[in-house]
Structure formats: structure tokens, C-alpha cells
Amino acid sequence: MNTRNTVRFSDTPARYDAVSRLLHWLSLLLLVAQFSLGWLMPDADSVKAPAGLVAWHVGIGTSLLAVFTARLLWAAMRRSPHPVDQHGVLRFLAAAVHVSMYALLLLVPLLGWLNASGRGWVVRLAGVWDMPQLATPDSPGASIGEWHSASATMLLILIGLHVFAVVVHQAGFKDRLLRRML
Template sequence: MSAPRSSYSRVAITLHWLIALLIIGNFVGGLLMEDLLKPDATAAQKQLGFTIVQLHKSFGLTVLVLSLARLALRLTAGAPPLPAHMTSIERLLAKVTHVGFYAIMILVPLSGWVMVSASPLGFPTMYFGLFEWPHLPVATSAAISGAASEAHEVMAFIGVGLFVLHVGGALKHHFLDRDDVLARMLPFLRKTAA
């Protein structure tokens, strides 16, 4: 890993916000599609639910690819150093949150891909209607698909907890600590002195 940077690159900032928006949208879509695919749903609701499922899978795979690119960038370009005033507990929380986010951004889409690949239903994944995304070479098994589905959901909610911690930390840095941590990802913010 190279020496830490003094600020994030435009590519890193773009990936951060793009992935964040995709994840928030996909989380909402995941909650919505469950209601639309209930057994008592109308045919129109089920059709809308199927469309949302395909979009959910497409956006999830996009998150996976972009997250791998972002991780590669982070490992090669480094990240700005944490402010010197942070306590050891705050530094640990920041590290755990960032490592947790990378794990969630990669493992949630992967678990969804395993779920779909192992499903006995065998529905294809049409990537934004452009082409069929291949299934992973896993056994067709309701048990495997079910376990992947459970992991997918649990990790998504863990991601929500990390999101709350991340946003809370960023706001603390900006409004209480008055440092430039938030401004690193929102360059239009005026950097304040500590």
C-alpha cells in the first residue's frame, strides 16, 4: 500500500457516492419487492415485483463490480490519514466501519448471486435487460439458496447499522470536531479548522 493521501481522488469520491446511492436504492427495492411478491399479490403486482427483482439483481452486481474497483483503488492509492485528535477508540471504530463496509459491499451481492445460482427455480439474471448474467457454479439446492438468502438479508441489515454509524461519525467530525473529514467526500464544503 502506498503512502496515505491528503485527500480523496475524484474517482474515489465518485465511486463512494455512486455505490452509496445504489446500495440505498437496492435496499429500498429489496423491501418493496417482498411485498409485491407475496402469494396474495395481484398479477400486476407480481409483474412489477419481477421487474424490481431483475433491477435489484442488476444493481447488486453493479455494486459488486464497483466495490471491487473501489477496494483496488483504496489498496493502491491509499486513503487520507485520520485526524490526529482522534482517540484510539475512534480510530478503531473508523477502521471497523470501513472494513465492515467493504465486506458488506462485496458479500451482500455475492450472497445474492449464490442465492439465485443455487435456486431450484432457475430464473435467469438479465443484466438491465441487456444480457444474461451467468450463474455461479454451485449445486442447485433449496438449502443452499435459502442459507444464502438468509445471509443476504442479515448482512443487508448489518449494512444499515454500519451506515448509521458512518453517517453519525461524519456528522460528528463536521459539526463537533470541526475537522475536514466530511469535506474530503463533499469537496464543496468549506474545510474548517480544528
């Protein structure tokens, strides 16, 4: 048996697997669409039923929630590359940003779903399949639109920090960190 080409379960890959990379970049595309629609759509407080850009925003938001859920499930089942060798403070900051981003990638669409349900809107996964109503018009769900917006802003800031860190690793540390996700 050729042991040089044998992969052991304990081996840690140098890169993320193809599914992880696909889900990462798909998440990015959906986030770019979401933030673009969020800035371009009319004020959601004045909308009686989701139509046009608002309907697209809701549909893409539910798609993002589905992709992120798949991403979490896949991450639980596969082995990740070892963390980059860096100073303990940087490792802590990277972990804090990643955990916060993951939490907000779950929280932001959930708050949007709760808010849309509270407005009495029909929320559809990818704009196609009806999802359960999480709130009623007389519940607090209808009034958490500001929480949805504020948490989305925090998510955007964390994404900016994430991108900045990748640029620093590539250009400053020259450790080819980006290659792990390409």
C-alpha cells in the same frame, strides 16, 4: 525546478482523489436504490423468475458488486489521506466499521447472487450481461436468502454508524472530515 509545487510520491493527499470520490458516491446511490427496492419488492420467496422490482434489485445488486470491486482495486492502487487525528479508541472503531462495511459490501451482493443462482434465476450484470450460475436449485444456495437479508441489515446499521460519525466529526469535532470525500 520549483520544489514548492512538486508532489512527491511519499506525499499524502488531504482529500480522496476524484475517482475514489466518484466510486464512493456511486456506491451510495446504488445502495439507496437497493435498500428501497428491497423494501418495496414482493417477497422473493414467492417469485418464480425475477421480474419487475425483483429484476431491478438483482441488476442493481450486480452493478453494486462491480462498482465495489472497482473501488477495491482503485483503493489498492492509490494513496489515501492520512487517518484523522483522533483518540486511539475512536481510530480503532472507525477502522472496524470501515473494514466491516467493506466486507459486507462484498458479501451482501455475493450472497444475493448465490441465492438467485440457487433459485435457477439468470443473474445479469447491470441487468445486461449474463453472469455464471454459482449454485443449483438443489444446492444450499437457494436457501440463504435470510443470510442475504440479515447481512444487508447489518450493512445498513454500519452505514448509519458511518454517517453518524461523519456528523459528529463535522458538528462536534469541527475537523471538516467530510471535505475529504466531497
